[in-house]
Amino acid sequence: MDVVIYARYSSHNQTECSIDGQLKECEEYAKRNNYNIVQSYIDRAKSGTKDDREQFLQMIADSKKGLFKGVITYQLDRFARNRYDSAIYKKQLRDKGIRVLSARENITEDASGILMESVLEGMAEYYSVELGQKVKRGMGINAEHCYYNGGSVPLGFTLKELSIATNGKDMIKKKYAIDEEKAPIVKKIFQMYANRETMASIIRYLNNLGCRTSQDKEFNKNSIGRILNNKKYIGIYSYQDTETAGGIPRIIEDDLFEKVQQELVRNGLAPARNRAKTEYLLTTKLMCGKCKEYMTGKSGTSKTGKLHTYYKCKNSKCNTKAIQKDYIENLVANSAQEFLTKDNIDYVSKQIYSIIKSNQDNTDLNKMQENYKKLEKQKAKTIKMIYECEVESVRKNFYNELANIEDEIKQLSFGITKEESKYINITATEIKFFLNKLKKGSIANFHYKKTLINTLINKVLLYEDRLTLVFNINNVEQEITISLLENLESSSFKVSALPNC
Numbered sequence: 135m136d137v138v139i140y141a142r143y144s145s146h147n148q149t150e151c152s153i154d155g156q157l158k159e160c161e162e163y164a165k166r167n168n169y170n171i172v173q174s175y176i177d178r179a180k181s182g183t184k185d186d187r188e189q190f191l192q193m194i195a196d197s198k199k200g201l202f203k204g205v206i207t208y209q210l211d212r213f214a215r216n217r218y219d220s221a222i223y224k225k226q227l228r229d230k231g232i233r234v235l236s237a238r239e240n241i242t243e244d245a246s247g248i249l250m251e252s253v254l255e256g257m258a259e260y261y262s263v264e265l266g267q268k269v270k271r272g273m274g275i276n277a278e279h280c281y282y283n284g285g286s287v288p289l290g291f292t293l294k295e296l297s298i299a300t301n302g303k304d305m306i307k308k309k310y311a312i313d314e315e316k317a318p319i320v321k322k323i324f325q326m327y328a329n330r331e332t333m334a335s336i337i338r339y340l341n342n343l344g345c346r347t348s349q350d351k352e353f354n355k356n357s358i359g360r361i362l363n364n365k366k367y368i369g370i371y372s373y374q375d376t377e378t379a380g381g382i383p384r385i386i387e388d389d390l391f392e393k394v395q396q397e398l399v400r401n402g403l404a405p406a407r408n409r410a411k412t413e414y415l416l417t418t419k420l421m422c423g424k425c426k427e428y429m430t431g432k433s434g435t436s437k438t439g440k441l442h443t444y445y446k447c448k449n450s451k452c453n454t455k456a457i458q459k460d461y462i463e464n465l466v467a468n469s470a471q472e473f474l475t476k477d478n479i480d481y482v483s484k485q486i487y488s489i490i491k492s493n494q495d496n497t498d499l500n501k502m503q504e505n506y507k508k509l510e511k512q513k514a515k516t517i518k519m520i521y522e523c524e525v526e527s528v529r530k531n532f533y534n535e536l537a538n539i540e541d542e543i544k545q546l547s548f549g550i551t552k553e554e555s556k557y558i559n560i561t562a563t564e565i566k567f568f569l570n571k572l573k574k575g576s577i578a579n580f581h582y583k584k585t586l587i588n589t590l591i592n593k594v595l596l597y598e599d600r601l602t603l604v605f606n607i608n609n610v611e612q613e614i615t616i617s618l619l620e621n622l623e624s625s626s627f628k629v630s631a632l633p634n635c
């Protein structure tokens with residue numbers, strides 16, 4: 135597995151391991167686990183400076199390129215400035231299949247940490263819907279002018295930067311342009327395929343010439359397939375459901391493109407457009423009660439052509455029956471909703487609030503506030519001196535001193551405000567508000583159901599006749615057992631109807 139190291143050193147903590155020490159331990163950990171280190175990111179944080187985690191943000195940005203699958207950190211608390219950041223960034227990484235690993239601790243996280251992170255994540259997701267819309271609006275404007283909207287740039291294209299004046303400000307936008315060096319490769323691929331050459335021979339031809347894909351890899355069936363049905367090559371710019379002809383410079387003529395599409399259909403390689411990807415909400419949560427293995431999401435098409443989705447025990451020798459996906463997800467989501475009683479909501483929000491408070495690293499803030507008090511005392515003393523002083527020239531000196539002290543106070547109070555803004559500004563009431571929202575949503579809404587399950591459910595154990603739910607609450611495993619038989623009778627669900635996969 136390819137991994138990167140992230141190390142951080144903050145100067146105010148005397149007992150902390152040095153950067154070299156952190157790196158050494160991370161490298162040893164990688165070696166023990168056969169991980170391949172591709173990059174190291176190091177932040178030397180000086181308290182008070184504004185950008186104390188430049189490398190951290192660089193690592194997050196690089197994570198989008200898919201170059202690594204794990205981030206090794208010396209200790210989990212080195213990963214981010216506070217638990218809120220930690221929850222947000224861990225989620226971002228997890229969404230890309232990247233794990234955060236700790237070189238020193240052989241633990242994932244304690245149970246209270248899990249609860250807090252899951253609720254914070256849920257809240258971040260809930261409140262980021264609005265933010266997401268803002269980003270989309272920005273993308274809409276980009277689309278109107280056929281500007282580049284992010285994502286990988288197909289082979290044969292490059293990006294050209296343009297300086298655009300909007301509201302008196304210069305903004306850099308990017309547009310697609312033809313990469314004169316690579317575009318002929320694309321043309322050749324289309325021509326060969328239209329002339330009914332096999333995929334294998336096209337791949338061999340390109341790789342023998344040393345041609346590389348846009349991702350700088352050797353060509354394979356998938357990369358050729360993606361090129362052959364990409365409408366960008368006939369100049370079509372697309373954003374969401376809108377396509378703009380001529381929004382991009384063209385590389386392939388319509389006739390050639392059309393011929394290739396017919397060949398793809400003939401070879402059974404036409405893309406299945408709009409095939410919705412099924413998201414299994416209980417992956418890594420649902421376990422087989424009998425053998426304690428994970429149950430994984432599967433799908434299969436029945437004779438009538440209907441798509442069935444279900445979870446099946448990973449252990450191929452296990453005879454635990456597969457269970458229908460929607461049925462069990464709805465059952466779990468319903469129980470999670472029922473779990474959110476008024477008492478539980480009160481308890482959970484208080485619990486989380488106290489964890490947030492106890493995890494706050496306020497060393498810097500305390501120092502600044504102490505200094506502030508000292509300066510206030512000095513100021514009062516100086517003013518007193520000015521009143522009592524009878525010598526004009528000496529009094530003048532005191533005036534100067536007072537001005538200096540006032541200046542310092544002004545700067546420090548600015549610093550304190552800035553430091554305070556780093557803190558998680560979530561009150562117990564806000565957490566409560568979020569949990570109440572979570573109680574009232576509709577399970578028919580997939581996004582809501584996902585947030586509900588992710589926030590509250592830690593584990594689900596499936597037995598032959600019952601289901602045991604473990605919630606993300608404290609160290610206590612709050613279990614709810616549901617009899618499946620009762621539920622089965624009242625639903626149309628039949629295990630035997632599932633296809634074998």
Ligand SMILES: [Zn+2]
Pocket residue numbers: 422423424425426427447448449452453454
């Ligand atoms: Zn099993």
